[in-house]
Amino acid sequence: MTADAPHGAEAPPELVQLLxxxxxxxxxxxxxxxxxxxxxxxxxxxxxxxxxxxxxAVALQRQGELGIWASLLGQEAAQIGSGRxxxxxxxxxxxxxxxxxxxxxxxxxxxxxxxxxxxNHGGWDPAEHNFHLYTIVIGSQTLHAVGYAMGVQRDxxxxxxxxxxxxxxxxxxDVNESFIxxxxxxxxxxxFCQNNQWAISEPLEKQSRIPLYRRASGFGFPGxxxxxNDVFACLAVTRKALADARSGQGPMLIEAFTYRMxxxxxxxxxxxxxxxxxxxxxxxxxxxERVRAYMFKNQLADQEFFDAIDAEADxxxxxxxKRCLALPDPEPLAIFDHVYAEPHRLMDEERAQxxxxxxxxxx
Amino acid sequence: xxxxxxxxxxxxxxxxxxxxxxxxxxxxxKVNQIIVEIETAKAVVELPCPFEGVVAALMADExxxxxxxxxxxxxDDGTGTAPAPASSAAPGPAPERGQALAEDMVPTxxxxxxxxxxxxxxxxxxxxxxxxxxxxxxxxxxSPAPRSVQPPARQDTxxxxxxxxxxxxxEGVRENGAAAGAAPASGGRVATLAKPPVRKLAKDLGVDLxxxxxxxxxxSITRDDVQSAAGAVPAPAAVRAVxxxxxxxxxxxxxxxxxxxxxxSVFTAPHVTEFxxxxxxxxMDAVGRLRRLPDFxxxxxxxxxxxxxxxxxxxxxxxxxxxxxxxxxxxIVVKHYVNLGIAAATPRGLLVPNVKDAHAMSLPDLARAxxxxxxxxxxxxxxxxxxxxxxxxxxxVGVFGVDAGTPIxxxxxxxxxxxxxxxxxxxxxxxxxxxxxxxTLALSFDHRVVDGELGSLFLRDVGAMLExxxxxxxxx
Numbered sequence: 001m002t003a004d005a006p007h008g009a010e011a012p013p014e015l016v017q018l019l020x021x022x023x024x025x026x027x028x029x030x031x032x033x034x035x036x037x038x039x040x041x042x043x044x045x046x047x048x049x050x051x052x053x054x055x056x057a058v059a060l061q062r063q064g065e066l067g068i069w070a071s072l073l074g075q076e077a078a079q080i081g082s083g084r085x086x087x088x089x090x091x092x093x094x095x096x097x098x099x100x101x102x103x104x105x106x107x108x109x110x111x112x113x114x115x116x117x118x119x120n121h122g123g124w125d126p127a128e129h130n131f132h133l134y135t136i137v138i139g140s141q142t143l144h145a146v147g148y149a150m151g152v153q154r155d156x157x158x159x160x161x162x163x164x165x166x167x168x169x170x171x172x173x174d175v176n177e178s179f180i181x182x183x184x185x186x187x188x189x190x191x192f193c194q195n196n197q198w199a200i201s202e203p204l205e206k207q208s209r210i211p212l213y214r215r216a217s218g219f220g221f222p223g224x225x226x227x228x229n230d231v232f233a234c235l236a237v238t239r240k241a242l243a244d245a246r247s248g249q250g251p252m253l254i255e256a257f258t259y260r261m262x263x264x265x266x267x268x269x270x271x272x273x274x275x276x277x278x279x280x281x282x283x284x285x286x287x288x289e290r291v292r293a294y295m296f297k298n299q300l301a302d303q304e305f306f307d308a309i310d311a312e313a314d315x316x317x318x319x320x321x322k323r324c325l326a327l328p329d330p331e332p333l334a335i336f337d338h339v340y341a342e343p344h345r346l347m348d349e350e351r352a353q354x355x356x357x358x359x360x361x362x363x
Numbered sequence: 364x365x366x367x368x369x370x371x372x373x374x375x376x377x378x379x380x381x382x383x384x385x386x387x388x389x390x391x392x393k394v395n396q397i398i399v400e401i402e403t404a405k406a407v408v409e410l411p412c413p414f415e416g417v418v419a420a421l422m423a424d425e426x427x428x429x430x431x432x433x434x435x436x437x438x439d440d441g442t443g444t445a446p447a448p449a450s451s452a453a454p455g456p457a458p459e460r461g462q463a464l465a466e467d468m469v470p471t472x473x474x475x476x477x478x479x480x481x482x483x484x485x486x487x488x489x490x491x492x493x494x495x496x497x498x499x500x501x502x503x504x505x506s507p508a509p510r511s512v513q514p515p516a517r518q519d520t521x522x523x524x525x526x527x528x529x530x531x532x533x534e535g536v537r538e539n540g541a542a543a544g545a546a547p548a549s550g551g552r553v554a555t556l557a558k559p560p561v562r563k564l565a566k567d568l569g570v571d572l573x574x575x576x577x578x579x580x581x582x583s584i585t586r587d588d589v590q591s592a593a594g595a596v597p598a599p600a601a602v603r604a605v606x607x608x609x610x611x612x613x614x615x616x617x618x619x620x621x622x623x624x625x626x627x628s629v630f631t632a633p634h635v636t637e638f639x640x641x642x643x644x645x646x647m648d649a650v651g652r653l654r655r656l657p658d659f660x661x662x663x664x665x666x667x668x669x670x671x672x673x674x675x676x677x678x679x680x681x682x683x684x685x686x687x688x689x690x691x692x693x694x695i696v697v698k699h700y701v702n703l704g705i706a707a708a709t710p711r712g713l714l715v716p717n718v719k720d721a722h723a724m725s726l727p728d729l730a731r732a733x734x735x736x737x738x739x740x741x742x743x744x745x746x747x748x749x750x751x752x753x754x755x756x757x758x759x760v761g762v763f764g765v766d767a768g769t770p771i772x773x774x775x776x777x778x779x780x781x782x783x784x785x786x787x788x789x790x791x792x793x794x795x796x797x798x799x800x801x802x803t804l805a806l807s808f809d810h811r812v813v814d815g816e817l818g819s820l821f822l823r824d825v826g827a828m829l830e831x832x833x834x835x836x837x838x839x
Contacts, residue, residue: 059395063413064370267373269406272748321394 017227021285023293033236037300046080047288050100052313053109061266066116070097074261077287081234093145093163096134105131113324139172146178149189160245162190168199179219188245191253196260201273213255221251228258229287365414366434379403380428390418416440556583568593617712628774632809636769641826644800649832662730673828684778684821704756707740717753767803777812781805
């Protein structure tokens with residue numbers, strides 16, 4: 001029991017940061033950003049609204065309405081910053097926690113809840129939103145993303161692909177394989193790792209002996225660590241990485257250094273494996289509070305604005321709750337509908353058999 | 364009026380204990396206001412209220428263990444009437460999916476509650492929705508089917524009759540079962556629910572299943588039901604009437620956990636206990652000198668600190684004492700770290716929090732950690748993580764003013780040392796009887812892992828270090 005600082009609380013020197021936890025704007029030689037007051041207010045609104053949706057989802061799970069929920073609490077800036085950096089034609093591959101990115105891609109939050117309520121398999125059209133379905137298997141989406149990016153490359157299209165994963169996923173074979181493919185084929189893909197310090201109960205020091213962003217150099221592409229609780233820095237770094245990818249400069253690894261303030265999922269109890277002081281240290285680096293402080297100091301918004309956003313958030317929470325509870329159960333035969341895109345003889349046979357079976361209950 | 368039923372908050376939980384209510388009847392509540400803390404097998408969790416309104420009634424007491432799916436609170440949201448009495452036989456409307464757990468409190472017979480399941484948030488009751496299977500004996504359309512009466516033909520359709528029976532049949536069985544041991548309905552036979560092996564057992568023992576009242580899920584007949592019928596063993600009646608002069612205390616929480624752990628430990632690990640009386644005059648002297656050192660100015664120095672240190676040093680000399688028996692793998696797991704457990708009497712009962720990685724601590728750090736552990740335990744704030752992963756334990760029975768005991772191993776560990784009270788005793792030093800400070804050590808160990816020789820060496824060394832604390836330096 002030593003007197004070390006709480007786990008992960010010491011900000012490493014190589015961190016790209018544009019807005020300090022106290023809300024002070026700082027410069028960085030490689031990454032900078034020029035945002036209008038309107039854009040900043042928009043980012044603030046995004047952060048508050050996705051946190052509110054997340055809180056509602058946790059409550060719904062606690063009330064028995066969702067089977068499980070993976071909270072994004074604390075990771076809003078990493079997701080909104082990177083999500084707002086995407087161009088419309090860019091493609092994003094999420095894990096199961098990218099509720100903030102989904103928001104930026106225009107996916108209705110109720111669709112996310114449907115998955116966790118067990119009434120759909122995602123419920124949004126990935127092609128419509130350029131936002132792939134949630135992937136539950138850890139890290140496998142990195143391979144999908146690299147494949148997609150290589151396709152874009154072969155189409156000579158000017159679009160980038162971004163793929164999200166966590167610190168724990170970096171230990172997966174899939175992720176390392178995708179690094180290799182992306183590197184040797186110079187694929188236009190941005191690897192966006194939200195290092196939230198904990199792979200469920202496994203701390204980062206059991207995942208890596210070096211900072212995660214430095215892994216990239218071993219595979220032959222650049223890596224950078226950004227303050228994942230700084231929405232400005234995440235936006236700036238991701239924008240640059242996506243622009244580089246689109247212009248043929250190959251992949252990049254972004255390690256967003258952040259913290260999962262809640263449980264891994266609603267089935268998890270983090271108090272069993274991490275100390276309370278750690279959470280307290282990270283609360284001081286809250287991604288929303290620093291933007292709010294910055295806006296106050298620079299008179300980019302008044303109390304009326306903040307109150308209005310809070311009211312909008314509560315309305316959104318209520319609306320999401322109402323529509324979640326109204327989600328219909330799928331028809332039993334719907335299970336056959338999305339197995340194959342094209343008509344399929346075996347599926348038709350099985351569907352008919354199951355329909356006949358169900359009819360057996362009639363009368 | 365709406366009811367909130369206890370949800371499964373952690374993928375597969377079937378029950379939870381009500382720890383503390385934050386509201387009482389008459390209180391106004393809002394949506395998502397925290398109303399209650401529950402303790403599940405996984406965690407203490409706060410539940411947010413799904414309704415807005417005024418609390419009509421709390422339907423479970425603090426300390427009560429409640430099955431998932433049971434209503435725990437009713438909230439008057441101004442939308443409906445009072446709940447129907449539980450005896451109401453009127454079937455409620457089929458619950459819609461969206462109202463799964465938060466459905467309106469229109470008359471809802473208890474049988475429509477969700478069933479606790481292993482995964483997810485509970486199945487909705489199929490009873491109201493499942494359609495009866497068409498069969499050859501189905502009467503022509505239009506003629507009303509007697510829903511709680513099964514055509515006799517179904518009796519002969521094989522062992523799965525009951526399993527695949529339509530829900531109306533299940534209701535029939537349950538209603539029958541609810542009739543508290545009444546003879547089976549004479550008019551119209553009811554399908555009996557029993558699994559094939561139970562049916563075979565009944566056949567072998569000559570028991571007529573239709574005469575039994577099932578005690579299993581959905582009123583199904585269990586192996587025990589059949590066996591007790593065959594042996595004419597009367598079903599255990601409610602004989603729990605409180606006798607005069609007796610008090611019955613429900614076993615739960617820490618008491619239950621303690622009981623389970625102790626039984627598991629005693630019946631899996633063969634215990635051996637050895638005793639050693641030691642002269643701890645030097646140790647007591649050392650405690651006094653340590654207290655005067657500036658390094659210990661801020662921390663509590665007690666004899667326990669030196670006992671702990673002696674155990675750590677001895678465990679390093681004999682690593683097998685700090686190991687665990689892995690029954691599944693048929694291996695002994697030798698731990699090269701020590702998470703030192705300290706048995707503590709707390710407001711919640713006996714807890715054994717441990718000092719993680721105690722082997723790597725300096726003496727002042729160890730003193731600090733022991734102090735923090737005791738303080739947390741006394742305040743009743745010991746977390747499950749604090750108690751997990753212990754490797755060896757010390758129990759300080761001396762604080763209760765006794766000399767020794769035969770401690771029971773903390774499950775998963777191979778040794779526990781009881782440290783008795785220190786008192787003045789006549790002692791022979793250099794052929795003279797002199798008063799010395801003496802205490803008794805008792806070491807219990809798991810004889811599967813630790814032989815008498817090893818246990819004796821360990822205990823002897825701990826004693827030697829307490830007789831002369833300088834040995835701790837020599838052997839460290």
